[in-house]
Amino acid sequence: MKAVPDKFAIAAALQEIGALLELKGGEYFKARAYKRGARAISELSEDPGKLIKENRLTFVSGIGYAIAKQIEELFTTGKSSFLEKLRDELPAGIVELSRVPGLNIRKVERLQEALGITTVEQLKAAAQAGQLREIKGFGARTEQRILEAIEASKKRQARVHIHYALRAAERILDYLATSREYIEGEVAGSARRAKETASRIVMVASAKRQSALIDHFLRFPLVVKIHEKTNERCFVRLSEGYEAIVIAAKPEEYGAQLLYATGSAAHLKRLEEVAAKYRLKLTNRGFNPETKSKLSRRAPPVKTETQTYKQLGMQYVPPELREDQGEIQAALKNDLPEDLITTTDIRGMVHCHTTYSDGKHSVEQMVGAAESMGMKYMTITDHSPTAFYAGGVKIDELQRQWEEIDRVQEQTKVKILKGTESDILADGSLDYPDWVLEQFDVIVASIHSRYKMNEDQMTRRIVNAMRQPVFKIWGHALGRLIERRPPFDCRVEKILDVIAESRAAVEINGDPYRLDMEPRWLREARKRKIKFVISVDAHSMGALNNVKYGVGIARRAWIRRKEVLNTLGVKAFQKAVRPV
Numbered sequence: 001m002k003a004v005p006d007k008f009a010i011a012a013a014l015q016e017i018g019a020l021l022e023l024k025g026g027e028y029f030k031a032r033a034y035k036r037g038a039r040a041i042s043e044l045s046e047d048p049g050k051l052i053k054e055n056r057l058t059f060v061s062g063i064g065y066a067i068a069k070q071i072e073e074l075f076t077t078g079k080s081s082f083l084e085k086l087r088d089e090l091p092a093g094i095v096e097l098s099r100v101p102g103l104n105i106r107k108v109e110r111l112q113e114a115l116g117i118t119t120v121e122q123l124k125a126a127a128q129a130g131q132l133r134e135i136k137g138f139g140a141r142t143e144q145r146i147l148e149a150i151e152a153s154k155k156r157q158a159r160v161h162i163h164y165a166l167r168a169a170e171r172i173l174d175y176l177a178t179s180r181e182y183i184e185g186e187v188a189g190s191a192r193r194a195k196e197t198a199s200r201i202v203m204v205a206s207a208k209r210q211s212a213l214i215d216h217f218l219r220f221p222l223v224v225k226i227h228e229k230t231n232e233r234c235f236v237r238l239s240e241g242y243e244a245i246v247i248a249a250k251p252e253e254y255g256a257q258l259l260y261a262t263g264s265a266a267h268l269k270r271l272e273e274v275a276a277k278y279r280l281k282l283t284n285r286g287f288n289p290e291t292k293s294k295l296s297r298r299a300p301p302v303k304t305e306t307q308t309y310k311q312l313g314m315q316y317v318p319p320e321l322r323e324d325q326g327e328i329q330a331a332l333k334n335d336l337p338e339d340l341i342t343t344t345d346i347r348g349m350v351h352c353h354t355t356y357s358d359g360k361h362s363v364e365q366m367v368g369a370a371e372s373m374g375m376k377y378m379t380i381t382d383h384s385p386t387a388f389y390a391g392g393v394k395i396d397e398l399q400r401q402w403e404e405i406d407r408v409q410e411q412t413k414v415k416i417l418k419g420t421e422s423d424i425l426a427d428g429s430l431d432y433p434d435w436v437l438e439q440f441d442v443i444v445a446s447i448h449s450r451y452k453m454n455e456d457q458m459t460r461r462i463v464n465a466m467r468q469p470v471f472k473i474w475g476h477a478l479g480r481l482i483e484r485r486p487p488f489d490c491r492v493e494k495i496l497d498v499i500a501e502s503r504a505a506v507e508i509n510g511d512p513y514r515l516d517m518e519p520r521w522l523r524e525a526r527k528r529k530i531k532f533v534i535s536v537d538a539h540s541m542g543a544l545n546n547v548k549y550g551v552g553i554a555r556r557a558w559i560r561r562k563e564v565l566n567t568l569g570v571k572a573f574q575k576a577v578r579p580v
């Protein structure tokens with residue numbers, strides 16, 4: 001009998017079909033549909049066999065008729081004739097090899113004919129041995145470029161964005177939970193500490209039999225390469241090119257393993273010093289009492305992190321604070337903030353775009369999504385006219401938008417605030433004339449162009465903007481795009497000094513590619529008693545979930561609930577941000 005493929009195996013096949021179609025070219029939408037289908041099936045909460053039997057596959061969002069047929073075939077025969085046809089048409093290893101910049105299908109075919117190359121590793125070896133230059137159409141320079149591209153792509157793959165890391169970890173933990181051996185598990189590593197990027201995705205799970213859980217994980221279809229494996233941990237590459245580590249812990253060691261896998265190294269080092277004062281040796285397996293110690297012959301196992309901190313006579317330290325930046329001293333004195341901001345404190349979605357500028361969804365859809373998240377208010381802040389590339393809203397369109405907002409308002413309990421994301425112009429003035437600005441409920445002021453001013457010019461520009469008489473929220477302050485564009489040159493402390501005495505607040509932008517400002521500057525802002533807004537900068541309904549990344553960054557800066565304006569009720573928030 002053939003083994004029934006589970007949803008992840010089906011997803012992996014659909015994913016491969018999508019990738020092959022994309023490489024073949026000319027079928028962009030079909031390729032996308034398969035990738036969407038792959039995601040939909042891997043996120044199913046129901047058994048695919050049941051859905052097939054009841055003819056309900058196409059009821060799942062993301063699965064159309066064509067894809068449903070493929071799923072049925074995969075499920076009943078374990079194979080997809082479509083996938084096999086595509087594999088026949090295209091050279092072997094094309095998905096992996098095509099990731100090397102400069103290689104297309106034609107070139108991969110030639111590589112294969114001449115040298116039988118099907119993996120990047122073989123390609124690298126051949127290039128190093130000077131074999132590529134012998135192939136027609138390659139030459140010594142191409143060979144060099146390919147080597148450089150392989151090296152560069154290794155570096156590029158080194159960092160995983162936080163939203164991706166958390167999503168992948170969630171999927172992996174869901175998969176682990178299907179094993180009988182699994183007890184509980186959590187994402188660890190720097191993603192748990194809300195760092196912007198991680199070098200790899202780390203998860204810790206407690207297991208009845210550790211090695212059985214590891215074996216179960218290795219059957220996860222998105223695992224494409226095993227770097228290292230022991231009976232209690234494994235280090236792999238996932239199909240999307242990221243590295244992941246799963247640690248299977250004994251239940252009585254779970255707390256210590258999670259603590260150590262979460263880090264940071266500096267925090268752990270301090271904890272070990274505290275432990276040493278109690279004559280305890282803290283390791284990733286818990287407390288090992290030193291044999292000579294008179295104080296404690298046997299320390300209790302640490303099933304939870306909380307128990308570990310308690311054993312050391314200190315408060316539990318939330319992961320986002322574990323950086324050795326005063327949290328140990330505070331926890332020992334019972335002095336950690338009780339009112340550190342949490343996602344549930346947020347009552348309004350700030351900085352939302354709609355189809356009036358470059359957003360994907362209508363006012364009504366955005367508000368509906370906010371309502372289902374239990375929000376009390378939402379600020380619609382589409383781009384201003386100067387941001388023409390983002391479809392900035394001209395004054396006459398603005399009137400139409402406000403009429404539409406009034407209509408939507410009649411049907412919802414969420415208070416909709418009429419706002420703008422006004423461009424900070426080169427001289428620091430804000431887009432829209434004053435008589436328009438004054439009529440908004442809320443203004444986010446952001447820089448979207450002319451990033452390359454020198455430090456003096458940029459500082460002057462922002463200082464001017466912050467001193468404008470209207471109240472404004474400084475949007476995605478330093479313009480960084482994580483891993484793509486550095487923050488721009490300006491004297492941040494000087495600007496914060498100005499904000500502290502102006503009518504302005506600082507945005508903590510939850511877009512996982514921005515996460516701006518970064519915690520060290522947020523701490524500087526806190527010292528000056530500046531208020532914050534945790535925003536979503538949402539260009540779609542789904543992006544309202546960005547709020548959790550913004551909260552993560554805020555927690556890293558020790559920001560309290562009362563420092564964040566959108567924890568206020570509607571009336572108080574409106575009053576706090578009113579432009580005039």
Ligand SMILES: [Zn+2]
Nearest residue numbers: 421446475476
């Ligand atoms: Zn913006």
Ligand SMILES: [Zn+2]
Nearest residue numbers: 351353421537
């Ligand atoms: Zn925006």
